[in-house]
Amino acid sequence: MKLAGRKTNTIIILSIFTALFIYPIVAVVSISISHVEDIYTFGYRIIPKSISWDAYKYIFASPQQLFSSYRVSIIVTVLGTLLGLLIMSMLAFSLSRKNFKFKRPLTYFVFFTIIFNPGLVPWYINIAQTLGMKNTYLALIVPYLVWGWFTMLLRTFFASIPEELFESCEMDGANQFTVFFRITLPLSKPALASVGLLMMLRYWNDWFLGLLYINNTELMPLQLWLYNIMVNIEEMSRVAADAGVIETINFPSESARMAMAVLAAGPILLVLPFFQKYFVKGITVGSIKG
Amino acid sequence: MVKTRKTLSRRKSGKTFEYLILTLPGVFLLFIIQYLPLNGLVLAFKDFRYDVGLWGSKWIGFKNFKFLFESITAFRIIRNTLLLNSLFIVTSIVGSLIIALLLYQINNRSLIKVFQTSMFLPYFLSWPVTAFITFAFLNADLGLLNRIIIFFGFKSILWYNDPAYWPWLLTIINFWKVVGYNVIIFYAAMMAIGKSLFEAAKIDGANSFTINRKIILPSIAPVIVMMIFLKLGRIFFADFGLFFMVTRDSGLLYPTTDVIDTFILRTIRVTGDIGIGTAVGLYQSVCGLIVVLLSNFAIKKLSSGNEIL
Numbered sequence A: 001m002k003l004a005g006r007k008t009n010t011i012i013i014l015s016i017f018t019a020l021f022i023y024p025i026v027a028v029v030s031i032s033i034s035h036v037e038d039i040y041t042f043g044y045r046i047i048p049k050s051i052s053w054d055a056y057k058y059i060f061a062s063p064q065q066l067f068s069s070y071r072v073s074i075i076v077t078v079l080g081t082l083l084g085l086l087i088m089s090m091l092a093f094s095l096s097r098k099n100f101k102f103k104r105p106l107t108y109f110v111f112f113t114i115i116f117n118p119g120l121v122p123w124y125i126n127i128a129q130t131l132g133m134k135n136t137y138l139a140l141i142v143p144y145l146v147w148g149w150f151t152m153l154l155r156t157f158f159a160s161i162p163e164e165l166f167e168s169c170e171m172d173g174a175n176q177f178t179v180f181f182r183i184t185l186p187l188s189k190p191a192l193a194s195v196g197l198l199m200m201l202r203y204w205n206d207w208f209l210g211l212l213y214i215n216n217t218e219l220m221p222l223q224l225w226l227y228n229i230m231v232n233i234e235e236m237s238r239v240a241a242d243a244g245v246i247e248t249i250n251f252p253s254e255s256a257r258m259a260m261a262v263l264a265a266g267p268i269l270l271v272l273p274f275f276q277k278y279f280v281k282g283i284t285v286g287s288i289k290g
Numbered sequence B: 001m002v003k004t005r006k007t008l009s010r011r012k013s014g015k016t017f018e019y020l021i022l023t024l025p026g027v028f029l030l031f032i033i034q035y036l037p038l039n040g041l042v043l044a045f046k047d048f049r050y051d052v053g054l055w056g057s058k059w060i061g062f063k064n065f066k067f068l069f070e071s072i073t074a075f076r077i078i079r080n081t082l083l084l085n086s087l088f089i090v091t092s093i094v095g096s097l098i099i100a101l102l103l104y105q106i107n108n109r110s111l112i113k114v115f116q117t118s119m120f121l122p123y124f125l126s127w128p129v130t131a132f133i134t135f136a137f138l139n140a141d142l143g144l145l146n147r148i149i150i151f152f153g154f155k156s157i158l159w160y161n162d163p164a165y166w167p168w169l170l171t172i173i174n175f176w177k178v179v180g181y182n183v184i185i186f187y188a189a190m191m192a193i194g195k196s197l198f199e200a201a202k203i204d205g206a207n208s209f210t211i212n213r214k215i216i217l218p219s220i221a222p223v224i225v226m227m228i229f230l231k232l233g234r235i236f237f238a239d240f241g242l243f244f245m246v247t248r249d250s251g252l253l254y255p256t257t258d259v260i261d262t263f264i265l266r267t268i269r270v271t272g273d274i275g276i277g278t279a280v281g282l283y284q285s286v287c288g289l290i291v292v293l294l295s296n297f298a299i300k301k302l303s304s305g306n307e308i309l
Helices: A002-032 A036-042 A054-061 A064-096 A103-115 A120-130 A137-144 A148-159 A163-171 A176-187 A189-204 A208-213 A222-231 A233-242 A253-288 B002-045 B063-070 B072-105 B109-124 B127-138 B144-151 B163-191 B195-203 B208-219 B221-232 B240-246 B251-257 B260-271 B274-302
Strands: none
Touching: A002 A253, A002 B072, A002 B109, A002 B127, A002 B163, A036 A253, A054 A253, A064 A103, A064 A137, A064 A148, A064 A176, A064 A189, A064 A222, A064 B002, A103 A148, A103 B002, A103 B274, A120 A137, A120 A208, A120 B002, A120 B260, A120 B274, A137 A189, A137 A208, A137 B002, A148 A189, A148 B002, A163 A176, A176 A189, A176 B002, A189 A253, A208 A222, A222 A253, A222 B127, A253 B109, A253 B127, B002 B063, B002 B274, B063 B072, B063 B274, B072 B109, B072 B163, B072 B208, B072 B221, B072 B251, B072 B260, B109 B163, B127 B144, B127 B163, B127 B240, B163 B208, B163 B221, B163 B240, B163 B251, B195 B208, B208 B221, B221 B274, B240 B260, B260 B274
């Protein structure tokens, strides 16, 4: 009986914790659907006095920038994740094979990038000037394509596939491309899902590459646009002007701001619960032995 | 006999060739993105001018490094980086251990899943979104926090103007963002402990506190140690998003929120002191490398087999 009581206490404590974690997210959603007059009278509230969809209506009245930024973020995320996953798996596959002559030096080659980086300034100048990627999609995709850490993670996964499978396949005269595409990839779906999701998250949530290399509004990723809204009042009034609001007073800027945060975070939060299993797998394998 | 050996060796070299082709795109990308910038490190010893470029700029020896040892700003950014990161490591590790231990006490699987997913949610939010959330709390007139403060009869606080609050605010925000991730790791490690140990302990009359201290914590010690060292290895690197986005890069807050990374970003975007930025970055990378090697050495000494390198 005493044990059951303690369990209830534990559940209560954890529930309070969980509520505190969720509270900020709920708050932002609530503010985005609050009446703007209520906001000015009562401040931001966790439970709206009355519900209003004005913020979303205004944003979707002229969604040019929203849609353009969504398009950029989707293109970057899809291309980056798929390409990166393919390139890293090919590299990791070779590094995982015992009979690959250059396995050791190339592993060191990858590993060095994990423990040492030349610093932000040379990295910036290299991409902006030497490679000339400023204001192109390349600047948003290429820098994050290959990660030493993810490559090592995939290598660990691939190395756990039984050697006999490869041997019998090679006996039949298959070349390494066949072994890679027909055996390794299909057998590693969970690993690919884990790394792929982490890559997706990284691309979707990235604002840093945009901040450094993009000053063209057509190529502005979603998260960078959100940042611009935060720092520039003008950006917000530009949205208002696009929406045909002549007097900025009418524009529900307080709730619209939060509505945009909801629109930017939404897709990822909707995807998460379905794939949590793979995230957990990727995280725990990566941490328990690299 | 001779023939088979020949085909074998041909097959072997063919195999090497195939492997190399598979590694080619990855090696090429790592080369242009991670290795090519290494030559930019010469900037640390140059007075960089955009018009003459990397190689045209004048050599000035160690002048850029002087900044590191003589300016107050350098002292401030290094101190802030190290102190705040230490604070983050301690709070997030201890906090997630406690939460994982609590989770481990309950058996209701669907409840565990709800708790874990909810705590994991913040990890998925981008820093700009997190900055908006923070703003909803700290906004001077409308913010949730000031409304509560006023409700209790105190004066509202201008959060974005006063650096004194920010070490704690940043610690809380960092905690909120990363704890779910750590909890998953610790909880997974706890689930891997053999159940027989607990039964034996229960028969011996151990209470849950003793079980926590004598069985669970020692069993997952390697994971804890590894998490600490992984974070220690990054102690010279600050999270850009947290320090740049969440503080809204407010100059008033620099005394407690300016870190090495945000400083270097400013040399690129604002001040244009490329040489100093490179020098500080090189200092950061070298210190980071030393810490990684040291902590790996320490893990090797403490528990051989758990080292990461």
